Amino acid sequence: MGSTDATLVFARGPLFYTALMIFIVGMAYRLVSVLLLGWKRDRVPNKGSKLRGVAVTYAKGLLIFPFIPWVKKTFRGNQTTYLAGGMFHFGLFVVIFLGTAHMLVWKSLLGFGWPTLALPIVDFLSAAAIVAMIALFVNRLANPVLRLISGPSEWLNLLIVFLPMVTGYGLTHHRLLGIVALPYENLYIMHMMSINLMLIWIPFSRISHFMFYFFSRTYHGAQAGKRAVMP
Amino acid sequence: MTTTIAPAPARAAIDSFIHTTGSWVASQLDACTRCGICAEACHFYEATGNPEFAPVWKVELLRRAYEQRFTLTGRAKLMLGLDKPVTDEDISHWSPIVYEACTLCNKCAMVCPMGIQLGPLIHDVREAMAEAEIIPADLVEAVRKQEEIGSPLGVTDDAWVDRIEWIADEWEVEIPIDVKGSDTMVAFTSIELMKFPENIVAIAKILNAAGEKWTISTPGREVVNFGVFEGNPDRVKLFMARLLDSAKELGVKRLVVTECGHAYDLLRWTAPNMVEMPCEVTHIVAVIDELIKAKRITLRPGAFDEGGTITFHDACKIQRRGGHIEEPRNILKLLAPTSFKELDRCREESVCCGGGGGVIAIKEADPLRYKVFELKIRQMEEVGATRVAMTCANCRLQFTESLQHFGSPVKAVGLSHLVAEALVEE
Numbered sequence: 001m002g003s004t005d006a007t008l009v010f011a012r013g014p015l016f017y018t019a020l021m022i023f024i025v026g027m028a029y030r031l032v033s034v035l036l037l038g039w040k041r042d043r044v045p046n047k048g049s050k051l052r053g054v055a056v057t058y059a060k061g062l063l064i065f066p067f068i069p070w071v072k073k074t075f076r077g078n079q080t081t082y083l084a085g086g087m088f089h090f091g092l093f094v095v096i097f098l099g100t101a102h103m104l105v106w107k108s109l110l111g112f113g114w115p116t117l118a119l120p121i122v123d124f125l126s127a128a129a130i131v132a133m134i135a136l137f138v139n140r141l142a143n144p145v146l147r148l149i150s151g152p153s154e155w156l157n158l159l160i161v162f163l164p165m166v167t168g169y170g171l172t173h174h175r176l177l178g179i180v181a182l183p184y185e186n187l188y189i190m191h192m193m194s195i196n197l198m199l200i201w202i203p204f205s206r207i208s209h210f211m212f213y214f215f216s217r218t219y220h221g222a223q224a225g226k227r228a229v230m231p
Numbered sequence: 232m233t234t235t236i237a238p239a240p241a242r243a244a245i246d247s248f249i250h251t252t253g254s255w256v257a258s259q260l261d262a263c264t265r266c267g268i269c270a271e272a273c274h275f276y277e278a279t280g281n282p283e284f285a286p287v288w289k290v291e292l293l294r295r296a297y298e299q300r301f302t303l304t305g306r307a308k309l310m311l312g313l314d315k316p317v318t319d320e321d322i323s324h325w326s327p328i329v330y331e332a333c334t335l336c337n338k339c340a341m342v343c344p345m346g347i348q349l350g351p352l353i354h355d356v357r358e359a360m361a362e363a364e365i366i367p368a369d370l371v372e373a374v375r376k377q378e379e380i381g382s383p384l385g386v387t388d389d390a391w392v393d394r395i396e397w398i399a400d401e402w403e404v405e406i407p408i409d410v411k412g413s414d415t416m417v418a419f420t421s422i423e424l425m426k427f428p429e430n431i432v433a434i435a436k437i438l439n440a441a442g443e444k445w446t447i448s449t450p451g452r453e454v455v456n457f458g459v460f461e462g463n464p465d466r467v468k469l470f471m472a473r474l475l476d477s478a479k480e481l482g483v484k485r486l487v488v489t490e491c492g493h494a495y496d497l498l499r500w501t502a503p504n505m506v507e508m509p510c511e512v513t514h515i516v517a518v519i520d521e522l523i524k525a526k527r528i529t530l531r532p533g534a535f536d537e538g539g540t541i542t543f544h545d546a547c548k549i550q551r552r553g554g555h556i557e558e559p560r561n562i563l564k565l566l567a568p569t570s571f572k573e574l575d576r577c578r579e580e581s582v583c584c585g586g587g588g589g590v591i592a593i594k595e596a597d598p599l600r601y602k603v604f605e606l607k608i609r610q611m612e613e614v615g616a617t618r619v620a621m622t623c624a625n626c627r628l629q630f631t632e633s634l635q636h637f638g639s640p641v642k643a644v645g646l647s648h649l650v651a652e653a654l655v656e657e
Contacts, residue, residue: 033301034261037254044503045511047554057346065344073576074342077271085266085344144282145270149291152313153304154265204304212262213345219255220346227500227554230579231346 004185011192019196026203027211034212046226053225054218060231061217066090080143084135091129095122095168119172126169133162153205160201163194240322240363247359248296248317257301259352260294262345263287269339269349274582275332278603284332286339286349292317292325293356326365329356330460331596334587335493336547341579350552357462366461367593374457377470383457383592384421391452394424395431402432405439409481410446416483417447417515418454418474420491422624426631427490430624433651434489434515440654441527445487451477454494460589464505471502479509489515490624490645492548492587499553514549516622519650520558523565534653535567539617542572543646544607544630545581546623559622559646566653572614582606586629604633611641620646 066089069075069082096102100116107113116122137158140146167190174184182190202208224231270276270285282288295317298305308314315321335357337350360366373383380387386394399406407413417438423430438445451474458466478486488495498512522528535541543559550556556578563571576582585603590596607630611619619641621627630643 030261034254034257037252037257037301039254040504042504044500061344061346072342073580074268074271077277078268081266081268143267144280145267145276145285145288146265148282149265149267149285149287153308206261206264209262209264209345212258215258216262216343216348217346219259220340220343220348223348224579227552229551229554229556231341 004183004189008185008189008192011189011196015196016192019199023199023202026200027208030203030208031211034215042226044226048225048228050222050225053223053231054221057217057221057224057231080135080139084132084139088129088132088136091125091132092165095126095129095165098122099126123169123172126165126172130162130165130169133158133165137162156201157205157207160194160198160205161207164191164198167191167194239319240365241317241319244292244322244359244363245296245300245317247362248293248355249300251355251358252293252297252301256293256352256355257297259347260290260297262347263294264345266344269343269347272339272342274334274336274338274585274603274606275599277582278585278606279599281332283328286333286353289325289329289333290349290352290356292321292359293352296359322360322363322365325356326360327367327595329353329360330367330370331590331593331599334547334583334585334590336583336587337552338547338580338583341551354459354462357460358464359462361462367595369593369595370457370461370589373589373592374461374463374466377453377455377457378466381473382421382453383455384425386421386424386453388449388452391424392449394428395447398428398431399435402429404432404435406431406435407446409449410444411481413444413446413481414484415443415445415487415518416451416478416481416485416510417445417487417489418451418494419447419489420455420494420624421453422455422628423490426628427624427645429648430490430645433645433647436651436654437519437522437528437647440656441522443522443527446481446483448474448477448481450480451475454488454491454498456494456497457589457592459493459497460592467497468505471497471506474498475502475506475509483510485511485513487513487515487518490622490627490647492546492553492623492625496548496552514553514555514622515647516549516555516558516562519647520561523562528650529655530565530650530653531655532565533568535618535649536570539570540572540615541567541570541618541620542574542611542614542616543577544574544584544619544621544626545577545579546621546626547581547583547587549622551579551581555622559620562646562650563620566649572616574610575613576610582610584626584629585633587623587625591625591629591632600629601633601636604629604637607633608637608639608641611639616641618642618644620644620649622646 066086075082098117099122103113103116140150167187170187171191221231269287273284273286275284299309333353335350335354339349376385377383395406419431456467456470458470488498495514543563584607585600590600627643627645634641
């Protein structure tokens with residue numbers, strides 16, 4: 001029993017639960033502070049159906065554009081962002097929800113588990129997500145618009161999401177890389193620490209867009225729906 | 232500790248930003264991932280490659296004001312010097328960006344992966360600019376004319392009456408004025424009155440042929456609302472009241488907006504949230520489509536099939552924002568079933584003409600406006616169009632002027648005009 005083991009126990013135990021609590025409370029705070037600013041009632045008579053617009057916009061946003069982005073004409077001018085952005089999110093969701101190791105974490109938190117994908121698939125997608133992140137980073141450096149709109153927090157966001165991903169990928173390939181890399185426990189500690197950092201960071205950053213996505217998408221769909229145009 | 236009080240323009244703008252920020256604005260700003268895709272949708276960015284024209288950058292000051300006032304991170308970042316405050320220089324710097332390089336066409340919202348409504352957010356930025364009184368001089372002048380004379384083009388009451396009488400005489404068409412108890416009140420723009428009088432003739436002929444009980448109104452003679460372009464809610468209401476009070480006075484069932492994009496967007500989709508509406512509001516293209524379907528007017532099918540390819544330009548505020556995407560197509564498919572061709576990017580994804588949102592009224596914006604129009608010329612060349620139809624007089628002004636500027640042979644025509652030409656007298 002060395003200090004490494006104790007650190008690992010701390011990182012995946014008390015520290016992880018604390019980070020998780022900060023994440024949950026922080027996101028709740030963000031949600032409430034936005035909601036408290038107040039919504040105005042829309043008294044405009046509809047031409048089409050708001051509900052239909054909302055349904056169509058989610059169907060397009062979640063099922064069509066991430067997989068066949070070229071149906072959108074703006075795709076031509078922004079291929080890296082579309083492809084790498086789509087690949088990154090897809091890989092991330094698969095790894096977090098359908099990777100066996102992560103499902104077991106969910107199971108310990110929620111009390112129930114679910115079937116997962118075979119390791120080679122998850123492994124391939126996590127590698128793809130890492131490559132996509134590097135592409136997004138280079139794109140942010142190279143594209144004049146992205147350079148202009150990126151402040152310190154945008155660069156930090158990329159780094160803070162990148163760390164858990166590379167350390168996690170390193171863990172699955174430890175046997176292969178073990179000869180040159182760190183001991184397994186040390187890598188595991190780094191993975192857990194970077195996850196804890198990310199969880200604490202999310203509520204204070206734009207990574208929290210996953211929550212506000214549902215606001216803006218719903219609103220967009222409703223606006224298009226009431227005008228009877230395609231969202 | 233010293234408190235720095237922001238000097239006048241920045242202070243006024245920040246107050247306006249804070250005032251307009253409700254849950255709606257906050258959730259939209261917080262959803263942004265700063266991916267930059269909106270830039271590709273913007274015709275001003277596409278035409279110039281200037282990164283400052285990216286829609287996300289146009290709302291930068293609103294974002295700063297919101298985060299620094301309402302979020303912990305924003306306040307911390309400001310304190311640590313990781314984010315910039317909103318300064319007087321910023322207001323002067325962003326004013327031309329939001330007034331001259333944005334037509335509020337909202338195409339950016341259609342491509343945003345998060346579905347953020349950038350157009351309305353940029354309009355909020357204009358409201359702040361108006362509060363700070365940093366507005367292009369030409370826009371201020373047009374607003375003044377509309378407030379004092381009644382028309383942004385400076386058409387006086389007497390000049391208006393003379394002009395309407397002249398149009399009615401010259402084209403031998405009946406134009407009912409201030410007829411109480413009519414079903415429909417039609418409101419034209421000064422642009423139609425002064426530059427495209429044949430459009431007024433066309434609409435009059437169509438409504439007369441259909442036996443519609445319609446009228447125009449002397450006090451509600453101007454549908455254009457420069458308060459919207461400027462971003463001043465009080466003047467928006469003042470100019471709107473002239474129309475809505477007239478509609479109420481005349482006791483009409485509906486107000487028909489003719490070829491004016493932003494006025495339609497305002498009266499149909501915004502006004503009910505601002506004031507009490509005396510009647511329903513619709514657009515002339517919807518009325519024409521309805522009259523054809525109800526067989527109240529008969530058109531000669533294929534009337535415009537000769538004379539080369541005819542295409543359609545979608546106006547941002549009447550098609551994408553207005554909802555009248557199918558109606559003009561129904562009409563064109565009847566009038567030119569074989570020669571009607573769609574532009575490559577059309578319908579909701581249409582490329583704006585570049586003259587909307589008041590841009591055409593600002594002299595300094597001319598070079599930019601022409602640059603943007605090159606996209607439109609390229610689009611029309613791709614389909615080999617000889618004629619381009621549209622339902623917005625502001626677009627048509629931009630088309631007519633810019634086509635002439637570039638010496639293009641393409642002819643810009645109003646859709647109502649085509650319909651009137653194809654009318655079968657019964």
